[in-house]
Amino acid sequence: xxxxxxxxxxxxxxxxxxxxxxxxxxxxxxxxxxxxxxxxxxxxxxxxxxxxxxxxxxxxxx
Numbered sequence: 895x896x897x898x899x900x901x902x903x904x905x906x907x908x909x910x911x912x913x914x915x916x917x918x919x920x921x922x923x924x925x926x927x928x929x930x931x932x933x934x935x936x937x938x939x940x941x942x943x944x945x946x947x948x949x950x951x952x953x954x955x956x
Contacts, residue, residue, distance in 0.1 A: 897941065901930060917941055 897917045904912045904926075913930050915937035917923040923944050925937025 899934070899937065901933065920944055 897919055899915055900918055901913065901915050904914050906912065913927055913933035915925045915930075915933045917937065920941060923937065923941045925933050925935070925940050927933040927936055
């Protein structure tokens with residue numbers, strides 16, 4: 895299943911820009927990094943861990 899991804903820059907006070915990625919339909923599945931690619935990879939890891947946890951615990955979560 896595909897999940898929509900929201901990617902946006904975070905402009906820090908020190909002038910640096912970091913990137914944030916979130917999955918609006920998956921609470922707490924976010925990622926961040928210095929580049930868009932790093933942020934997407936981090937968010938993908940978060941999403942995979944979340945979905946794995948849900949699958950392993952779906953009977954106890956009902």
